[in-house]
Amino acid sequence: MIHQTDYCILGAGLAGLSLADALQQQDFSVVLIDKNDIAAGASGTPGGLVNLATGRRATKVWKAEQCYEAITQNLSKVQAVTDKPFYQKSGLLRPALLKKMARKMSDRYANTPWPNGWCQWKSEGEIKEMHPGIQCVDGGLWLPIGLSVDVGAYLRGYAHLLSQLGVQIHTNQQAEIATADTGWQLAFEDTTVRAQHIVYATGGSTTESEYWDWLPLHYIKGQVALFSTGDRPLSFSHSISSLGYMAQTNKPNTFVQGSTYEHDFTHLNPDKEGEEYLRQRMRRTLPQLEEEVETVGQWAGVRTSTPNRKPILGRHPEHPNMHVFTGLGSKGLLYSKFLADHYVDYLTDGDALFPDVDIARIGN
Structure with a gap:
């Protein structure tokens, strides 16, 4: 043929x-x-974010407005012909974990022209009210337009x-x-x-x-893990970017934690070391949650990066x-x-x- x-x-x-x-x-x-x-x-990956404020300083990404319009329209187009929901506009919380981090994030936020309603600075008290139990020092960012997506x-x-x-x-x-x-x-x-x-x-x-x-x-291996709270509903409905990310899934009481950044790797499979690394990250942000969740799945892939x-x-x-x-x-x-x-x-x-x-x- x-x-x-x-x-x-x-x-x-x-x-x-x-x-x-x-x-x-x-x-x-x-x-x-x-x-x-x-x-x-x-x-x-079973869970990813559309995050427009990345890096340690929560920098607005390159061509943010154009990229966001393109992906949201496309997600909607594909969802219209797909039976099961694969994404949600859950919003994204970016708490600062150190005073130095908060200062840099706040300065970058103040000097960035964000579209109306895209990004807000929240005080430490406001963030802890939005998400009880979260570790936060001197505030952070809330992006109501953040999306969580089952990319696969x-x-x-x-x-x-x-x-x-x-x-x-x-x-x-x-x-x-x-x-x-x-x-x-x-x-x-x-x-x-x-x-x-x-x-x-x-x-x-x-x-x-x-x-x-x-x-x-440059090739970077990234592992993610799926965690479940069992019969207990998740205590939050948004996604989080802090020492990695936590993305909502469409499975009840389940979320994805990612990602490792492995520059020197010997195999392409998820492993116990990756799971522990992700748990350590979760522990820094949500210590009580890490103690309660069960690992119900793992995934690994290799991303490409450029200079x-x-x-x-x-x-x-x-x-x-x-x-x-x-x-x-x-x-x-x-x-x-x-x-x-x-x-x-x-x-x-x-x-x-x-x-x-x-x-x-x-x-x-």
Whole structure:
């Protein structure tokens, strides 16, 4: 069987599915291939946040307004055709744990132009009233617009929607890639895909390709754990960002705690050391809760990071019909849809890429 297509995308995570969506909206034919399953890599985390104030100083993220609009619209679009809810606008609490941290967060907040209603500074007393038992020194931030998302469920729903719209998706297939007269040829089992363009959206395996082994990607293993309070309802309905994060899930009395940041790792599986690390983090923020919860699941994935902590988008310097979309890091959920749309605007209208994400910033 032979398929002719405009674009063949490798990788069915946040980057690959978002780009497939943006391309098919512009009437390009798209085939998507993943060597594993939908959301099998770092994109498949069972719990993630749309957090617009990150880092120790709670810095407003790059292109926050555009990214937030893009992901909220997309979550709503996918949820409309998915039976089970996979996200909620739970709000996000960011307590300061040290006086120095509170001072830096407060200064950054005071000097940041936040849209009306997006972000509020709360006193220590106000935060402890919002969440009894939480550790907090001198205040913190409350972001009512924060979202908690079962990212794996979102992507499986997204893939189903794209299939209905005409995107051909092949999973658990390792394709052999070769050049062809009109672009690229990808062969697996009894199928051959002939594509004018090929896009690598392969996350943690990007530099395994000889075409992209020069990219300055750094790989970070992240583990998360699912905790349950058993028969007792959770005492909070919002998510928390403090020494990692706690994200609401759609399972009763259950939340996700993440994440470890393992730069030197020897295996890709969740382990006991990861669980204990996450419990230690929880203990610093909510000591009483940590004593009460039971671990009911663990997950691990490998994220890609870049020197400026921004994704990499662009054409291969020697193969203009070969592209890459990688390096989403811990903000993949927030960046993916906005940057996919941005890249398709670049491909179709000739819009310049943002310098912060343009592959041109990197020499090979």
